[in-house]
Amino acid sequence: MQNTSKNRAPAPKYVSAKQLSLSEFESPFERNLNPSNRWVILSKLLPWDELCSIYWKYVPEKGTGRPALNPRIVLGAIIIKHLCDLDDRETVEQISENIYMQYFLGYSSFCDVPPFDASLFVEFRKRLGLEQINKINERISKIKQELEKKEDKKKQKSDDDNFQNKQEITHKGSLITDATACPQDIAYPTDIDLLNDAREKSEELMDILFEVSTLEKKPRNYREKARKEYLKVAQKKSKTRKDIRTAQKQQLGYLGRNIRSIETILDTLIGIPLKKNQYKYLLVIQHLYQQQKTMYDTKTHSVEDRIVSIHQPHVRPIVRGKAKSKVEFGSKINISLVDGITFLDDFSWDAFNEGTRLKNSVEKYKERLGYYPKEVLADKIYCNRENRAYLKEKGIILKAKPLGRPSKQALSNQVSPGERNPVEGKFGQAKTAYGLDRVKARLSNTTESWVASIILVLNLVHLAEVALLWKIVKNLKLVFKQVLDFFEYFCFQIKINKKIRVA
Secondary structure (H helix, E strand, O other), rough: OOOOOOOOOOOOOOOOOOOOOOOOOOOOOOOOOOOHHHHHHHHHHHHHHHHHHHHHOOOOOOOOOOOOOOOHHHHHHHHHHHOOOOHHHHHHHHHOHHHHHHHHOOOOOOOOOOOOOOOHHHHHOOOOOOOOHHHHHHHHHHHHHHHHHHHHHHHHHHHHHHHHHHOOEEOEEEEEEEEEEEEHHHHHHOHHHHHHHHOOOOHHHHHHHHOOOOOOOOOOHHHHHHHHHHHHHHHOOOOOOHHHHHHEEEEEEEEHHHHHHHHHHHHHHOOOOHHHHHHHHHHHHHHHHHHHHHHHHHHOOOOOOOOOOOOOOEEEEEEEEOOOOOEEEEEEEEEEEEEEEEEEEEEEEEOOHHHHHHHHHHHHHHHOOOOOOOOOOOOOHHHHHHHHHHHHOOOOEEEOOOOHHHHOOHHHOOOOOOOOOOHHHHHHHHHHHHOOOOOOOOOOOHHHHHHHHHHHHHHHHHHHHHHHHHHHHHHHHHHHHHHHHHHHHHHHHHHHHHHHHOO
């Protein structure tokens, strides 16, 4: 079998680094940009005026002080970050080095100066919350509908308009809904590690408070001894139940002593001389101590609103029952997939039953499009009696296995194995390519913005694919029309030649 040839980039010959100079390097920037580049295509697809107006609505421009950043740069930088799955610093570096990314952000010429400091990404996430990004997603959905309408024939458009005028549409399209967990970038939480982290943070707070207090002698905390006892158990390859329980008792004792010492120091002071972040740590440590003490005394491993990280106390354990990991630590989302566009319907830090969110997804479908879906494709957990009765009342078909002993007709209406693949594919794409499997934002509101931005990138990629597909189809139609015209002309010439011969 003959090997296929591969197109390779031109390979330059090796030249010693001593002979290379920056001034002699030939720059291609005098050439025009490639119109088929992904950033050029995306920049033309997005309605930047409307997106910037949404941004200015929630982040009004100030009349005094330094001028705010261009909203196109803010929105575009977030899109680049998640589309390429980069961290904050690397995103800024890539923008300052890539001329196509700068064109996407609205630059008129290439500039090698970073557009902003990487730390500003946190402020961007605080400003662009879940609600604002969801509105951008809805606008992208309308753009897709407009693209599809432009490609329809004029006759078909007029027929559809006449039909819609005669009969108002109440049900149209299909809704696919599902839920998943978005794990946070935290260490796997164990009771011993959590108690050790809380103890070290309490020692840090004790040092801060003692410096501003009038006490002459600092309360004992046994930090070196506590550290040795923690490492003695933590570094063991295999730990018995007795080892773990003994270590828990020791760390609980040290942490309880530190909390009482902090309270003693605070009693001697007027007010609380701690910063907002430090005071938050103090409250988290006290609550964690109460939870761990309760679980130790009752010999249980679960408690309501269990803290799994003192740095991110809002994170909760989500029981998933997957083969890879039964429990994931982060938030839980419920999405709707409508004609390739993904909508983030629910975001929660607490685990929820997906079956309770179906009604909300259906009503939001009606708010976005003006009519109910014709059919709903959902997992088994969504198909409880209450949801079945609700969908039947609204005249919506539920493509799922019916209750009881089903008839042959009912079995033909259930979901086939491949019909729900698109929503699973969206989860896989978001987690594998865009970083949804490891959310690195630390605050609760910035995490919401992080997850919503990934959903936004999913829709932008789909929008670019649709636009590219329509372009290919349009070119194919043009080629087919030219071939057809040539064939008709060829047939016409044959007929003329036949008539000449007969004459």
